[in-house]
Amino acid sequence: MIVGVLGAGQLARMIALAGIPLGLDFIFLDPSADACANKLGEPLIGDYNDPALLAQLAERADVVTYEFENVPAEVAEFLASHTQVHPSPKALAVAQDRLVEKSFFFGLGIPTPDYAAVDSFESLEQAMITLGYPAILKSCTQGYDGKGQSLLKSPDDLKPAWELLQGVPAVVEAFVPFNREVSIIAVRSVSGEVVFYPLSENLHRGGILRVSECRTNDPMQQQAESYISRLLEALDYVGVLALELFEVDGQLVANEFAPRVHNSGHWTIEGAETSQFENHLRAILDLPLGSTAPVGNAAMVNFIGGLPKTEELLAIPHAHLHLYDKSPRKGRKVAHATIRAESQEQLSELVKKLTVLADQVDDS
Numbered sequence: 551m552i553v554g555v556l557g558a559g560q561l562a563r564m565i566a567l568a569g570i571p572l573g574l575d576f577i578f579l580d581p582s583a584d585a586c587a588n589k590l591g592e593p594l595i596g597d598y599n600d601p602a603l604l605a606q607l608a609e610r611a612d613v614v615t616y617e618f619e620n621v622p623a624e625v626a627e628f629l630a631s632h633t634q635v636h637p638s639p640k641a642l643a644v645a646q647d648r649l650v651e652k653s654f655f656f657g658l659g660i661p662t663p664d665y666a667a668v669d670s671f672e673s674l675e676q677a678m679i680t681l682g683y684p685a686i687l688k689s690c691t692q693g694y695d696g697k698g699q700s701l702l703k704s705p706d707d708l709k710p711a712w713e714l715l716q717g718v719p720a721v722v723e724a725f726v727p728f729n730r731e732v733s734i735i736a737v738r739s740v741s742g743e744v745v746f747y748p749l750s751e752n753l754h755r756g757g758i759l760r761v762s763e764c765r766t767n768d769p770m771q772q773q774a775e776s777y778i779s780r781l782l783e784a785l786d787y788v789g790v791l792a793l794e795l796f797e798v799d800g801q802l803v804a805n806e807f808a809p810r811v812h813n814s815g816h817w818t819i820e821g822a823e824t825s826q827f828e829n830h831l832r833a834i835l836d837l838p839l840g841s842t843a844p845v846g847n848a849a850m851v852n853f854i855g856g857l858p859k860t861e862e863l864l865a866i867p868h869a870h871l872h873l874y875d876k877s878p879r880k881g882r883k884v885a886h887a888t889i890r891a892e893s894q895e896q897l898s899e900l901v902k903k904l905t906v907l908a909d910q911v912d913d914s
């Protein structure tokens with residue numbers, strides 16, 4: 551079986567690392583010749599909408615999936631008319647535009663922060679009268695890891711934030727005074743089998759995920775499962791789906807969803823019976839899904855901008871290093887470590903040690 555992947559970054563790399571033991575072969579389409587998954591399969595190097603490369607991918611891959619959601623919609627549509635594509639182009643289209651995504655959430659009864667569409671400076675000023683400060687202005691498309699976002703603390707922030715957007719359509723949303731950020735990862739197979747991972751509790755800084763911890767028996771698990779189930783059904787979804795949520799006083803509010811494997815699920819590689827990457831492949835190939843049961847207490851720490859010293863990291867008990875084979879660059883995710891511990895207390899202690907190493911190299 552040949553799996554085609556749009557994108558050859560670290561997510562594609564981890565999908566391949568999970569698929570090789572299942573006897574799968576991979577073809578990656580990515581503009582970059584040195585993309586970090588390329589060594590694990592056959593690289594097709596060029597633009598996502600290169601007709602010759604797309605034709606090759608469509609012809610040779612038994613199923614196509616993607617590692618990031620900004621694949622042009624027409625590319626996913628073209629591939630879907632020639633081969634199997636999971637998740638569906640519709641899931642991609644909804645996730646690509648924050649405004650479409652928010653109204654999709656609304657239609658399913660999933661709460662979101664209060665928001666307004668913004669297409670001019672005047673409409674931004676108008677929206678702020680109702681929303682109040684603080685608020686966040688976000689571009690509707692192409693935003694990830696806090697990119698294309700500005701925090702609005704007072705009317706003085708409006709002009710610079712609007713100018714930064716350079717006229718692209720945007721959404722302004724109320725700042726949520728959350729108690730914590732969590733995400734849920736669900737998997738649905740072609741046959742409709744569904745499994746959920748335990749919630750991840752996520753720590754972001756500067757809009758970038760730093761630490762995720764698995765929360766077994768979390769009181770918010772049921773509410774999160776109910777929300778993500780609505781998305782799975784409405785999108786007739788196949789594959790791994792991640793939903794990022796804010797918890798505000800016992801209520802979950804949706805931030806965004808990702809139609810792909812997700813950074814907040816990296817702890818599942820060693821911390822769950824079946825990783826999100828393996829389950830994504832099982833789902834799109836219509837194989838039975840694997841157990842999502844956690845193995846001990848697990849967490850993940852990202853390394854951003856720089857690499858830890860391998861010897862130092864591996865000296866931390868129960869730490870597992872995942873290097874992405876990417877050259878360090880400011881703000882770039884280059885590795886993560888998973889940690890597995892016997893108790894929550896031990897986990898917190900080990901996460902602290904990993905965080906010290908991560909902070910030493912972090913330049914973001």
Ligand code: AMP
Pocket residue numbers: 663686693694695696697723724725726727728731754757758794805806
């Ligand atoms: P996003 O790119 O939308 O996932 O945002 C990145 C991070 O910015 C989130 O994980 C939060 O930490 C923060 N953030 C985004 N939107 C809001 C909001 N409406 N209220 C509070 N924090 C937010």
